[in-house]
């Protein structure tokens with residue numbers, strides 16, 4: 856997978872809404888990823904964030920995790 860906006864290959868936020876999984880890039884670009892199932896999503900989260908957070912809204916999660924565009928173009932990890 857590759858961000859079509861900035862060519863980033865990692866450091867994404869995975870968002871699960873119902874049966875749909877979205878990927879949000881640090882650059883602010885986001886897209887639906889139909890090839891990722893809910894099971895895949897849960898697996899990815901267990902690996903990436905053992906102490907994962909739940910947020911009331913996607914906007915709250917993006918702001919708190921720095922996915923509101925603040926870190927566009929930067930890799931933090």
Ligand SMILES: [Zn+2]
Pocket residue numbers: 858859860861862863880881882883884
């Ligand atoms: Zn991007």
